[in-house]
Every structure is written in C-alpha cells, then in structure tokens.
Amino acid sequence: MTNQITEDIVKQFITQLKTQWDNLVVEYRYDADEDVWDIWHFNYGLQYNDMNFQKAVGKLIRTLFFDQGIFNISFGYKHLPEFSTAELVSIKPSSVTVGDSISVEWLGGLQNKPNSLAYGGGKPARNIYRYTADSALLCNYDYEPGTSNKIGTTTINGEVEVLVA
C-alpha cells in the first residue's frame, strides 16, 4: 500500500543519488497492482558499466530501504524500445507544442528515420521524447501544453534532438 513515509524515502533516495550524478534523470511511480515503488533512470552506461554508480546505488538501497524493512522497491535502467518508424518523426529542438503540425523538413538523422516522407503537409504532435544520439531514447517526456520552452531548452549530455510521435 502506498504511503507518504515510503514516498518520502523514495524522494530522499533520488535526491541523494542526484548529489553525485546531478544530470541523471530519475523518475518513480507506485504500482498499486504489484505494491512496488518503481524507480528508474535512462542511463544504461551507469547501470551496466559503472561500478562506482552500482556501489553507491546499492549502499543507498541498503540503508534507506532494506535496513528499514522496505522491500517493495524496484530500481534500474529503463529502456524505451525502438519505435515503429511509421509512428515517429525526428525534429530539432524548438518550441513544438502538442497539436502542431510537424513539417517533413524537420526530419532528422536518427536510426529510426521514417521510411516515408508521405506525411504531406505535416504530422500532428501527440507526445514528445528527449533523445541522445549515442544511446537509446533518454527520457519519455509526456508533454504538457505550456511547457514548450522547457523542451526547447533542455540539454542532457549534449542532446541534439527531440522526437515527436
């Protein structure tokens, strides 16, 4: 069952993690069906290859959760799967808003490049994703109207593109 005390500990965990990796995007949610606090990030290099990160995270999980008798937590890298190219276009960062018509001229050079330029006058934006060219999608960004400046100015690891599905 969700409770404020555990959520506060989750927030404390994330805060302490970000004191060492301040650019790391860490998100969480409580899954009521599984009774699990699911915590994830988007950097597979840290998760699988950086021993300092693995040691630091494990120490935090031990002290903040397990030593307190909290075992309904999950932590790890979240991989956003490759998208169907038919549903995806890539654009350069700009003040895109949901509902905008995305011009084919904004198509970028991603591995998931659309296989068709048959969008004609454009494609309406429904969701916006941040992206780094050297890895998988970095962060699933559920766009909210009115925050387009945040999308246009967000820079993570030299991010050069955003995706609009």
Added chain:
Amino acid sequence: MNITTKNNLITKAGHNHLTGEWAEKQGYFDVAVSRYYYALFQKSLFILHLKPGYVEPGGADNSHDKVIKDLYRELYPQLKDEEITWLAQFQKIKNHRRNADYKHKMLTKNDFNLAFKYGYNQIAGLLDRIIGGSAQ
C-alpha cells in the same frame, strides 16, 4: 521441501537457461526473455527454500512479487553494495517477462540486450554465486 525437490528446481532452472540461450541464438528474443526469467525465478525459490520453514506465497496474481520481496529480505545482508543494485532490477525483469509473453510488440536484439539481458546477467551471476554455481 526435501533436498531432491530443491535440486529439481536447480535442474529446471538450468534447462530454462539453456532454452533461453537457444532461443536467443535463434533470434526468438521474447521466448528467451520468458525462459531466462523462469531460470531466475526457480533459482530464487531454491535459495529461499534453503531457509528452514520457508513457505511459498500462494497462487495469487502477485505471488512472484512476493517471492522477489522475500528474496531481497533474505539475501541483502550478505550482498555487496553493487549486488544489491543488480538484484533490485528483478521486478523489472519480471515485468519484461510479462510483456514478452503477452504484449503484441516483439523485441529487437537491441531492445532485448538493453532492456533485459544485461540486467539478467547481473542477477543470474549473483544468484549463481549464492547457489554455488551448480545451476548451469
């Protein structure tokens, strides 16, 4: 649970791991996820049954979640910090198994490795260390 029954879990885990390897080589990545996951789950049950009197959760929908939490509770005092990080991916591995079995989308090799296999290897390695390397 007697010793033969416990050992059968390790045998089954080994079979599932080998089947997962075969499926992976064939490019059947969703099948591989499913078999690999059950290899982990059976090793987990084996470890938990090493504790006298351990009672498995009933057959409720979230019995696997309870086993994973029991495993965390039982193992963490003897794990190194980095191993706790590896083990904490278990729930995500479980969810990948569910998606692999029931969702329409099929895994690509890249998705399989990044979303599942690297994490699987980390957890399998530490469980094998606990067991003594007898599962594969």
